[in-house]
Amino acid sequence: xxxxxxxxxxxxxxxxxxxxxxxxxxxxxxxxxxxxxxxxxxxxxxxxxxxxxxxxxxxxxxxxxxxxxxxxxxxxxxxxxxxxxxxxxxxxxxxxxxxxxxxxxxxxxxxxxxxxxxxxxxxxxxxxxxxxxxxxxxxxxxxxxxxxxxxxxxxxxxxxxxxxxxxxxxxxxxxxxxxxxxxxxxxxxxxxxxxxxxxxxxxxxxxxxxxxxxxxxxxxxxxxxxxxxxxxxxxxxxxxxxxxxxxxxxxxxxxxxxxxxxxxxxxxxxxxxxxxxxxxxxxxxxxxxxxxxx
Amino acid sequence: xxxxxxxxxxxxxxxxxxxxxxxxxxxxxxxxxxxxxxxxxxxxxxxxxxxxxxxxxxxxxxxxxxxxxxxxxxxxxxxxxxxxxxxxxxxxxxxxxxxxxxxxxxxxxxxxxxxxxxxxxxxxxxxxxxxxxxxxxxxxxxxxxxxxxxxxxxxxxxxxxxxxxxxxxxxxxxxxxxxxxxxxxxxxxxxxxxxxxxxxxxxxxxxxxxxxxxxxxxxxxxxxxxx
Amino acid sequence: xxxxxxxxxxxxxxxxxxxxxxxxxxxxxxxxxxxxxxxxxxxxxxxxxxxxxxxxxxxxxxxxxxxxxxxxxxxxxxxxxxxxxxxxxxxxxxxxxxxxxxxxxxxxxxxxxxxxxxxxxxxxxxxxxxxxxxxxxxxxxxxxxxxxx
Numbered sequence: 001x002x003x004x005x006x007x008x009x010x011x012x013x014x015x016x017x018x019x020x021x022x023x024x025x026x027x028x029x030x031x032x033x034x035x036x037x038x039x040x041x042x043x044x045x046x047x048x049x050x051x052x053x054x055x056x057x058x059x060x061x062x063x064x065x066x067x068x069x070x071x072x073x074x075x076x077x078x079x080x081x082x083x084x085x086x087x088x089x090x091x092x093x094x095x096x097x098x099x100x101x102x103x104x105x106x107x108x109x110x111x112x113x114x115x116x117x118x119x120x121x122x123x124x125x126x127x128x129x130x131x132x133x134x135x136x137x138x139x140x141x142x143x144x145x146x147x148x149x150x151x152x153x154x155x156x157x158x159x160x161x162x163x164x165x166x167x168x169x170x171x172x173x174x175x176x177x178x179x180x181x182x183x184x185x186x187x188x189x190x191x192x193x194x195x196x197x198x199x200x201x202x203x204x205x206x207x208x209x210x211x212x213x214x215x216x217x218x219x220x221x222x223x224x225x226x227x228x229x230x231x232x233x234x235x236x237x238x239x240x241x242x243x244x245x246x247x248x249x250x251x252x253x254x255x256x257x258x259x260x261x262x263x264x265x266x267x268x269x270x271x272x273x274x275x276x277x278x279x280x281x282x283x284x285x286x287x288x289x290x291x292x293x294x
Numbered sequence: 295x296x297x298x299x300x301x302x303x304x305x306x307x308x309x310x311x312x313x314x315x316x317x318x319x320x321x322x323x324x325x326x327x328x329x330x331x332x333x334x335x336x337x338x339x340x341x342x343x344x345x346x347x348x349x350x351x352x353x354x355x356x357x358x359x360x361x362x363x364x365x366x367x368x369x370x371x372x373x374x375x376x377x378x379x380x381x382x383x384x385x386x387x388x389x390x391x392x393x394x395x396x397x398x399x400x401x402x403x404x405x406x407x408x409x410x411x412x413x414x415x416x417x418x419x420x421x422x423x424x425x426x427x428x429x430x431x432x433x434x435x436x437x438x439x440x441x442x443x444x445x446x447x448x449x450x451x452x453x454x455x456x457x458x459x460x461x462x463x464x465x466x467x468x469x470x471x472x473x474x475x476x477x478x479x480x481x482x483x484x485x486x487x488x489x490x491x492x493x494x495x496x497x498x499x500x501x502x503x504x505x506x507x508x509x510x511x512x513x514x515x516x517x518x519x520x521x
Numbered sequence: 522x523x524x525x526x527x528x529x530x531x532x533x534x535x536x537x538x539x540x541x542x543x544x545x546x547x548x549x550x551x552x553x554x555x556x557x558x559x560x561x562x563x564x565x566x567x568x569x570x571x572x573x574x575x576x577x578x579x580x581x582x583x584x585x586x587x588x589x590x591x592x593x594x595x596x597x598x599x600x601x602x603x604x605x606x607x608x609x610x611x612x613x614x615x616x617x618x619x620x621x622x623x624x625x626x627x628x629x630x631x632x633x634x635x636x637x638x639x640x641x642x643x644x645x646x647x648x649x650x651x652x653x654x655x656x657x658x659x660x661x662x663x664x665x666x667x668x669x670x
Binding site for chain 3: 223225227244246247248249251273274276277278279281282
């Protein structure tokens with residue numbers, strides 16, 4: 001299996017922030033979701049992956065090309081759109097499409113026209129008159145219609161209304177018809193990632209806290225609801241990420257579920273009533289509150 | 295680092311800058327012709343008004359070229375868009391310099407040519423040519439210095455300061471060369487006198503302009519990444 | 522925060538049902554004793570992060586099941602045990618009330634355990650219940666909350 005990108009031992013220091021020792025690989029033909037709070041390092045990682053920033057240590061390889069040395073070659077097959085990226089306000093989307101089409105020989109005019117209809121954009125209008133959602137869609141259109149082998153998207157759904165969001169997610173999912181194409185996208189919206197991603201990378205405080213297939217996250221995390229003595233203290237349960245009690249009601253969230261846990265808990269006086277899977281959002285918030293440990 | 299550059303994309307980026315600003319630049323050139331007409335009338339009041347207007351337009355063209363292609367690009371975050379294209383920092387720097395030299399250079403040369411034509415073709419004393427060329431030389435130097443700073447420093451405050459300060463210096467510059475008899479004297483006559491003082495000043499202006507731009511190109515071109 | 526409920530989107534039950542089940546659990550566990558005031562609908566909505574209408578629906582169902590009583594302008598209280606007992610007994614000819622049965626079913630307690638729990642609960646009706654130490658603590662924290670708001 002070839003990798004769309006692979007980074008190894010990546011470090012990048014800024015004044016107030018450092019990305020530390022990131023090792024991560026995206027197999028071709030898959031979608032990876034990048035989760036993390038603001039300032040976790042998502043944008044820095046994406047900049048390193050596009051060769052815009054040079055790492056202090058470690059290596060970045062995209063489609064077998066080293067970055068940032070071979071960034072020109074690598075960027076031909078990368079579609080990058082980030083939240084802080086803007087188009088030329090006074091120019092129309094038509095003008096932008098012609099501009100991009102001249103640079104990338106892979107530009108697909110038919111696909112661009114289809115995306116225009118799907119995103120409901122007026123291409124003759126100056127981009128400066130677009131709403132936020134239309135701007136995001138225009139930027140995505142420019143990235144998608146040249147059919148890059150690797151799409152790197154920083155917050156592609158942030159600020160979109162639900163209809164636009166679904167359109168964008170559907171367009172992203174379509175990318176995977178071609179098994180050589182891959183996507184890495186970051187999002188605050190864990191539902192998007194839950195829906196679309198094959199694997200999830202979780203950044204916290206500049207470190208890669210976890211990276212696994214999505215299903216593994218859901219298999220490992222459980223929320224337990226039960227009855228317990230007031231003032232319950234549980235020690236010797238390293239798998240417990242959070243415990244909350246209100247009166248006799250106890251809620252426990254575990255990061256690595258084992259079937260024998262209810263039995264072990266009952267020795268501590270906890271009577272487990274329910275065992276439920278957790279949403280990615282719940283998993284994410286719980287682990288951030290627990291100090292970023294997954 | 296290899297010194298290969300991506301010429302097709304550089305050409306597209308330059309073309310893009312030109313397309314973005316061509317309307318405004320045409321307007322500046324048009325305004326310059328109004329100023330030159332005033333100059334050409336060769337009446338004291340119209341000469342004064344025309345030359346003032348011409349200097350204002352030159353300064354405006356210089357500031358406009360720099361701020362639209364560099365400062366606005368940074369502020370409006372279209373820079374991120376350009377950097378995501380298949381370009382290296384060297385390509386990007388060269389494209390920016392070329393684009394700027396074009397957006398500034400074309401109106402600059404047109405206006406310079408027009409000015410010389412007006413001086414030579416009207417009753418204005420031909421000796422003014424030297425003074426006019428030195429004024430253009432100053433604007434070129436101020437522009438190059440501002441361009442170098444704009445490419446190098448992100449702070450908008452510093453950029454504005456350098457732009458305004460260097461352009462405003464044209465006033466003391468005019469007063470200073472007015473004190474130099476070899477330059478000031480022949481401006482009333484019909485003979486163009488290239489004194490050694492005038493040539494030295496012009497040479498210094500051109501040399502410093504080239505140094506500023508080459509320095510910036512070298513500093514930025516050898517970076518491996520944008521950030 | 523003793524009147525907080527733990528609601529989860531990962532739980533397949535709808536939110537109002539989670540509220541019903543947790544309040545039932547806590548009344549049966551003795552966290553909220555008879556005639557004790559329940560948190561107001563707004564307070565519970567705020568502390569648990571759900572909409573007022575959802576909590577309201579849960580309270581209405583709990584009232585229908587006879588576990589709580591709501592008086593206009595005075596909020597809701599846990600039903601007096603006699604009332605509850607009557608509800609329970611009348612409701613199913615000596616069988617546990619709907620609410621209790623519901624609770625057992627949803628909370629996954631097995632039949633014998635629930636039976637025992639319910640029996641103990643009925644037993645408690647005869648003799649005046651000695652407030653357990655933990656309930657004291659509960660009440661204290663409840664009243665502390667009350668004085669704050």
